[in-house]
Amino acid sequence: MFVAPAFAQEQAPDTNSEPLTQTPAITDGTTSHTEAEHTGVFPPFETTFFPSQILWLAIIFGLFYLFLNKVVLPRLGHILEVRRDRIAQDLDTAARMKEEADAAVAAYEQELADARAKANVIGQEARDRAKAEAEASRRATEAGLDTRLAEAESRIASIKNAAMADVGVIAEETAIAIVEALGGRADGAAIASAVAAERS
Template sequence: MFVTSAFAQESAPAVEGGHTGTEGDTHSGTGVPAEAHGVFPPFDPATFPSQLVWLAITFGLFYLFLKKVVMPRVGGIIDVRNDRITQDLDQAARLKGEADAAVAAYEQELAEAKTKANAIGQQANDAAKAEAEAARKKVEAALDQKLGEAEARISTIKANAMKEVGTIAEDTASAIVEALVGGKASKAEIAAAVKSVAR
């Protein structure tokens, strides 16, 4: 081991009474010269070799402690975190892929549903148009039939009315002739006169 000169001086036997030689050469009870007592030991050049040795030993022990104890634990923690982050990223990518697939399937189903809805709407529209057209034709046929029947009835009524008008006109003309002339005209003459007027 290294022994410094200050330590050697300090371990020298002290003279009883605390004074040796001239007064003021040494401090009482220490045996250390007065001029060496004021230097801080870490700053004393005489202690540098021992300090360097202990620094190397301490650094080596600290390095071994870091290498054998601390770094494996830190490395293990980092590896565990890396594995966990990798797993989380893989799971996130898998979930993203599933979500994208679900969105694509939803969009495809939505497009198919829109197409089916448009087809159903078009079919319903065509069916409604066909039903309306059939109903319109049926109503028009019924109206045409009723119109024909009404025209036939009107023709019959008109014919009957014209017959009655002719009879009424003949009776009226006969009555007028009797009132004006005072005599009776024959029915043939009256009918001929009414027919000539009707034309």
């Protein structure tokens, strides 16, 4: 609209004489050319082509919309849905497997704990038994030693008694010998009673 006068000016020399436009085209080629070839309105505001653009945009964009809506988007949606399902399914499987693995681990731990407890029990029993056996053998040994000690003591006592009995006889004989050596007369009965009195 605001270019319209310029367009009018340019249109005239352009149609009339070729050489005349050639000269300004060198210095001011830009403006002279555009406005010479076209109506001179800035192309995006040129209303002449509005109906054409609206119509073809409606047709072409409409077809595009239909094509996307009917073919492409359902297909893309389907692809994504299948993948989402598949991933969800795989995740479920993974979760289930993890649960199974956890259960297996728990069972293993349980087994291990049981085995350990059992081993403890067995060990304890073995230890107790060994202790009891040791105790018993110690007792047996002690008992044997005690009897032998008692035997030895009784033998010592009998030997001592025998020796003590001999001591009396020896003392009597010695006393008689001493008395006779002194030139006396040994009274056997008196000496025996003296020795017995001395010993008691």
